[in-house]
Amino acid sequence: MDIENKKATRESYGEALVMLGEENNDIVVLDADLSTATKSDKFKKKFPERFFDMGISEQDMLGTAAGMATCGKIPFASTFAVFAAGRSYDQIRNSICYPNLNVKICGSHAGVTVGEDGATHQMLEDISIMKALPNMTIFSVSDDIQTKWAVRKASEIKTPVYIRTCRAKTPIIYDENESFEIGKAKVFGDGTDATVFATGVTVSESLMAKEELEKQGINIRVVDIFSIKPIDKETIIKCAKETKKLISVEDHNIIGGIGSSISDVLTENYPQKLYKMGINDRFGESGTSSELMKKFKITKDDIIEKVLGE
């Protein structure tokens, strides 16, 4: 992991769209007046004829994307996660997932790491809402390389995909030629003292925790759950069998997030206690991204404390 070299996954999203746009004429991009923030404006500059600003109307945007998908287009519709998964839930449910259309939804600015904008803009339940929808695939990306893979993979599968990205800059974790697979988590290390399951911004925090713990002779493994649906059951069960302690950490409500998904797998296959770290059933608030991560206890130090605690 390159801690110095940081980049926000929303930046990577914009760059990935441009790359795809060059290769495939069917890629179209829609935004709801947030293209400079979601970074879909990179695509707009390059392919203005295939970019559609829908104004501040997310429900209409997702319906329009659905209509385009029925005509062979591959629409990427971007807006903040709170307006995509929250405000437009019924459109995603009835006009995208039920007809199983080839629409890609990018929910950017997810979690408390949105920062100063505060609770109304900090989406903490999108994973929960989106994973309950049949036909939906969900990626929650942790770095630049993974985001670019996720955007490309989303364009290749013919069904609905939700990509969760973040505003905050995060370290580059993966090598440029790293390969990913839908439904296969990335496992770092083979320590047996604990497993930390993470997603999005908490992956780099977990990796930093892992490094520090190693210095104290404690060996953990970190699992990047970037493919939330489908989820990697096999790896979760394997970790439950091989490690002494299981922890999940996410910038999301602990109700319905990856912790819940992991619990589902454990309950049915290998019942084991799971410590769920995340936002504990409350709304966020204003502050800087790092202040909020500290306040809600999802930083490297909080992970270390949880690993060492009883």
Place this chain on the structure above:
Amino acid sequence: MKITDEDIDKLKQIAKEVRKSIIEEVYDAKSGHPGGALSCTDILVSLYFSQMNIDPKKPDDENRDRLILSKGHACAALYATLAHRGYLDKELLKTFRKLGSKLQGHPDKNKLPGIDMSSGSLGQGLSISNGMAMSSKLDSRGFRVYCIVGDGEIQEGQFWEAAMTSSHYKLDNLCVIIDKNKLQIDGRTSEVMNIDPLDKKMESFGFEVLEIDGNNIDEIITAIQKSKTIKNKPTAIIANTIKGKGVSFMEDLVQWHGKAPNEEEYEKAIKELI
């Protein structure tokens, strides 16, 4: 293409047969929405039997005109129209709303060829139609998109978001037909949540507005033909209809929004439609 009086008479006869099928569907299913299906029957028949560029043998043709029934609960009318047009076996109509049927309680595009989009949650169809019309323009395919919405349905905010989009993107290949039957589940639309003056609203949203008797096939066809000539803006046809049209004891009565006739009522209705 010039439409003759003979053509109109033929379409009227088809509409009568479609109405008979609607009553049979709802009677067999013991549930469904006859009122709103009967109000838009003449519109559907005019489109599928005269005005749309479609081929029942090629329901997936990329260049076909599209029809979005945004008021998805009126699907008994769409299924019957498609059956009479040759998209599906009329026998299938007997399975309407039953377990395992291709004819779901609200349209499912993946179950039945000829359904251009699944619908049911109100207010969403115009956005979908816009997306199709934009794709048609993007690829210079030249197909047209027709969207039938209910007058109660347009109380949904998304309809107005979509109406802005239709005119912002100058979708002159789009025609929205508002089935204004003036009734919704809780009563008269004017009393539940008034939508008037609808012509002024649509005009101010940038539409070419045509107001017609939506149960008069002659007027429907003239309006659709006119919509094909409008440039740089979308068309809205305000179709004044009667809920339950064609079955005397169902006409303009809100209780027939979502109720099936009993045996006696069924026989009475069928007699009127022969």
